[in-house]
């Protein structure tokens with residue numbers, strides 16, 4: 001037994017446990033508006049923070065002490081706490097692409113789901129996104145929406161779509177666009193608002209996500225966005241779509257092969273499929289060295305692999321199961337002949353343009 005190794009590992013394990021506890025505390029701070037109450041306010045006493053947030057001082061003081069111990073809020077002595085501008089950007093701002101409080105949004109639901117996951121390990125059948133909702137953990141729809149909204153609203157139309165030659169012109173002139181696995185519909189609604197001459201259709205399997213899609217369309221006042229439940233209405237394989245998008249969901253599908261074939265058949269002869277899916281290096285050795293490896297594998301066990309194994313013989317790719325060569329092979333099997341990785345930097349995802 002290497003005692004030094006035991007010591008180092010026990011420190012690491014305790015750090016992991018502390019991380020989970022602090023995650024819960026960050027969730028509480030976001031949920032109760034504590035970071036926002038401190039943002040751009042300079043040094044504050046616990047009484048001042050409690051008054052601004054409308055909360056009881058004693059609990060707020062303990063929470064502030066934890067935040068100071070965790071290094072998120074600075075303790076300046078004399079009972080004064082300070083949320084730096086940098087911490088405020090990350091924990092109190094909503095729309096900045098770098099803001100991070102939203103990551104913690106569904107922490108309680110994620111934790112609650114842990115009691116159901118052992119069943120998947122025993123049976124080999126995962127929990128589909130729609131079953132997650134039935135289990136009362138619908139927070140994942142709002143979480144994912146909050147997580148991805150800034151990217152859809154600030155990057156998709158401005159930076160990603162122009163990378164596809166001539167696409168902006170055809171969307172301005174009027175095209176048919178499908179987004180499969182559309183989640184809460186923010187991508188569809190954002191594109192529909194930007195290109196009023198085009199028609200946008202979203203396909204989803206999770207009913208609560210579909211409800212949210214329709215709410216988002218109404219709130220944005222767009223009338224050119226329509227949403228379908230894939231279980232009731234499949235993607236029409238009628239060669240009519242000039243653009244099909246899949247954002248972060250090919251790896252979630254039980255049958256990505258069927259998806260690729262349906263998309264191929266749904267598309268005009270010169271249409272294009274924009275795939276955004278997690279970057280994978282191809283081997284475990286390389287994947288575990290990636291900066292977001294821990295997050296990715298954890299998200300996979302608890303969510304993406306669950307979805308991809310939610311039917312017998314599900315493909316079960318998992319978050320890192322589709323590196324670029326595997327994605328290319330998948331599309332070529334469906335009939336696509338042109339595969340191009342786009343030169344867009346992203347912490348987690350790769351971008352591909354695929355054409356018949």
Ligand SMILES: C[S@@+](CC[C@H](N)C(=O)[O-])C[C@H]1O[C@@H](n2cnc3c(N)ncnc32)[C@H](O)[C@@H]1O
Pocket residue numbers: 129130144145148180181182183184203204205206209230246247248249252253254307
């Ligand atoms: C990681 S989420 C991404 C959602 C959305 N594209 C976004 O970026 O917010 C994957 C989505 O794929 C959906 N999904 C899984 N299997 C599906 C299927 N067979 N058909 C349509 N949607 C599916 C899930 O319900 C989930 O909303």
